Amino acid sequence: MWRSSVDGIELTFQLVGINNQNFVMADRQTGTWWQQVTGEAIRGPLAGKRLEPLPWDEVGFAIWRREHPRTQVLAGDPQHHDSYRLGLEAGDDSAGSRGSFPTLGLAAGTALPEEALIVGVELGGSAKAYPLELLAEQTPVGDTLSGEPLLLWVAEDGLSVRGFSRRLDDRVLDFVRPADDRALSGAEPIEPPTTAPLEGMPHAARDSPEATPWRAGGTLIDAQTGSTWSFSGEAISGPLAGRRLERLRVLKDYWFDWQAYNPRTAIYSGGRLGG
Amino acid sequence: MFHAIPYILSLIAAICAALPVLLLEPSRTQSAGEIRLVHLLVTWNPAITAILLALGLVLAARSFFRLENRAARAALLIPVAVLGLGTYAARVNVFEKMFAPLPDPGFVAAHQADFLSPHDLVLGVSLGDESKAYPVGIVAYHHIVNDRLSDEPFVVTY
Structure with a gap:
């Protein structure tokens, strides 16, 4: 779970592919690709940036x-x-x-x-x-x-x-x-x-x-x-x-x-x- | 030779459109170079395929009027069709087709969540004094939910 504001831009994400068995998402605003598991921008205008994790719980x-x-x-x-x-x-x-x-x-x-x-x-x-x-x-x-x-x-x-x-x-x-x-x-x-x-x-x-x-x-x-x-x-x-x-x-x-x-x-x- | 150009263009369009899907095949490991290439293709494919389609149509039309042979004329439909398909494919996100997105997530109060048992796992998040629960059985299907809580935007991924 990630906060979706980066440098003041509010991003919305869609699935775009798979990389190393973990899915990649693209934001509609800049076309940057993000690795889901690490929150890291791997390609595109925001490459190198990281999404800030949002604390979450996985419980019954x-x-x-x-x-x-x-x-x-x-x-x-x-x-x-x-x-x-x-x-x-x-x-x-x-x-x-x-x-x-x-x-x-x-x-x-x-x-x-x-x-x-x-x-x-x-x-x-x-x-x-x-x-x-x-x-x-x-x-x-x-x-x-x-x-x-x-x-x-x-x-x-x-x-x-x-x-x-x-x-x-x-x-x-x-x-x-x-x-x-x-x-x-x-x-x-x-x-x-x-x-x-x-x-x-x-x-x-x-x-x-x-x-x-x-x-x-x-x-x-x-x-x-x-x-x-x-x-x-x-x-x-x-x-x-x-x-x-x-x-x-x-x-x-x-x-x-x-x-x-x-x-x-x-x-x-x-x-x-x-x- | 001139008449071969539409075929060559259609081959290029087919490769451009197919390569990202082939390279992102889930069961293998992608290198950084491959990811770079796929991102470039996905970014530019709509423009590349549109230009190839326009060029291909013009050249196929010219060949059509210059060729005498009926079969050779009819065969020009093949590169035109491939170019059309490639242009369409470059505009479609295959992964969005495979995994249905959830553009308008609907919520109910906890006491209305009769579709859940105590043993259903949820991803829970609290911001300010508001809380939301995302049943794993639902987010594992959609994979991505763009949402907000206490006016903070975030994305739920699974």
């Missing part, structure tokens, strides 16, 4: 809606609704982002498959890829990149991934899952949308409310103070209540794509692959 709708009750939601074009992959149930494979993580069976010494989903972090000139399968299994994952202590957290829904700095004032926090996740997630499920859908838009496949609760993302506890933290990065109880962790930008991506644009990336091995 339940979590987004709970955190932003007044959010607007893109409904798309009813003409194309047959082509959209919507109304997924837990475990579905959605377009490009899986509802559940594929089991890769990562073993010592084997390379990551091209199509493996990773969570990429870029910090202080270093890049590191965290295989989603490992993150989901080990969440919360505490690590250090370019000297910055970071936390990668896969929410209760098994879909949503966020990154935070573990540094708070002069302290570095370590996070653990609470002994009883359910008791501490602290939020009753909210009601699913009930209003009739737009004309032409299909209803989502509905599980029972118990099976697909509109829950928050779960909680973590920090080992240093015992405070409880919500998935939005805010301490909701304990000595640090009200404090916020700094969000770090993470990108869910395919390994081949991440590797192409971060050739010197490290790979998180979760203590299993050695290195």
